[in-house]
Amino acid sequence: MTKVYNSAQGYDLMAGDYDGKKGEKLAFLNSFEEGEFLAMIGGVNGKKVLDVGCGTGRLVGDLLREGAEVYGVDVSEKMVEAAQKKFGRAKFEVADACDLPFENESFDVVVAAFLIVHLKKPEDFFAEAYRVLRDGGVFVVSNINQKKAPLLKAGGSREKFYIDSHYHIPKHVLEKLENEFFKIEDEKFVYEGKAWVNQVIKARKV
Ligand SMILES: C[S@@+](CC[C@H](N)C(=O)[O-])C[C@H]1O[C@@H](n2cnc3c(N)ncnc32)[C@H](O)[C@@H]1O
Secondary structure: OOOOOOOOOOOHHHHHHHHOOOOOOHHHHHHHOOHHHHHHOOOOOOEEEEEEEOOOOOOHHHHHHHOOOOEEEEHHHHHHHHHHHOOOOOOEOOOEEEEEEEEEEEEEEEEOOOHHHOOOOOHHHHHHHHHHEEEEEEEEEEOOOOOOOOOOOOOOOOOOOEEOOOOOHHHHHHHHHHHEEEEEEEEEEEEEEEEEEEEEEEEEEO
């Protein structure tokens, strides 16, 4: 039977090949955002930004370029290593989204792209995002429309596997954010034809 790995195991296997040889896999992920994700964050110059489930730092370069002080966490040690190698100016560490190793109210902005598909209970992460944000802080989170996890293969290995994933209905994501006291400020959908492929939400700690 095909193995199902948890995110730490699965992304450790995927880390070496996550970006693609010429960054083409990152460009593919970018296409699910159509620039909406970074636009929704707004200006980050001089702001302290936490990227949760940062992977190899797909968003980090832009955040640094715009003048943010960037922190990243990811449950996969190998993804964190890859991100740190690419972006020496940001600070990365291995941590679970649902148990963030930061003091209350430490960040102006928290972002999480393509993360909650791996969380069974995204509300546990939303509560943590709320806790580490300062009052008035911004949370931008995306929710990919993935009803079935893709079958993956890492680097040179022949083994095929899935990474534990969970589909989240857009309306439920909004409700869960509101239940954790966030105020929803914006919601955009990226479409492929008539089907939505990604929900991007901007919420604020009020
Ligand atoms: C699809 S990748 C997205 C990476 C990056 N945000 C991007 O947009 O390219 C999902 C990432 O979330 C991380 N992840 C999954 N579950 C996590 C958790 N509970 N806590 C922290 N990171 C997690 C994975 O290790 C992986 O790096």
